[in-house]
Amino acid sequence: VQLQASGGGLVQAGGSLRLSCEASGRTFSGYVMGWFRQAPGKEREFVATIARSGGSTYYADSVKGRSTISRDNAKSAVYLQMNSLKPEDTAVYFCAASSYRDRYYYIQGSSYELWGQGTQVTVSS
Numbered sequence: 679v680q681l682q683a684s685g686g687g688l689v690q691a692g693g694s695l696r697l698s699c700e701a702s703g704r705t706f707s708g709y710v711m712g713w714f715r716q717a718p719g720k721e722r723e724f725v726a727t728i729a730r731s732g733g734s735t736y737y738a739d740s741v742k743g744r745s746t747i748s749r750d751n752a753k754s755a756v757y758l759q760m761n762s763l764k765p766e767d768t769a770v771y772f773c774a775a776s777s778y779r780d781r782y783y784y785i786q787g788s789s790y791e792l793w794g795q796g797t798q799v800t801v802s803s
Contacts, residue, residue: 679703686797697758699773706754710776715769727783734782770796
């Protein structure tokens with residue numbers, strides 16, 4: 679599977695963005711999908727994850743209530759809708775795929791073996 683993230687951009691605080699990640703290659707529905715982000719000078723951090731079926735999701739506290747992760751297995755895509763954006767949401771956002779099957783979803787980056795190239799999100803105050 680190859681991952682291609684898109685949808686980032688410059689937005690004012692309080693605005694919204696919808697990130698997309700399209701996958702090509704092997705069966706998309708066999709992968710747990712996740713979103714991570716990395717701000718300048720900071721370590722990569724977990725944002726959200728979604729189970730293979732889409733039935734289970736989990737969010738970082740920093741985005742919970744403001745973001746929604748979803749997937750469309752027929753389109754081989756995963757999305758991250760982000761609302762009420764804050765300047766501290768500024769980062770490069772990465773989508774990732776995990777073929778592990780011992781859990782419904784994963785919050786550790788080390789559990790993901792495939793990564794997209796990232797899309798920049800900049801939130802101005």
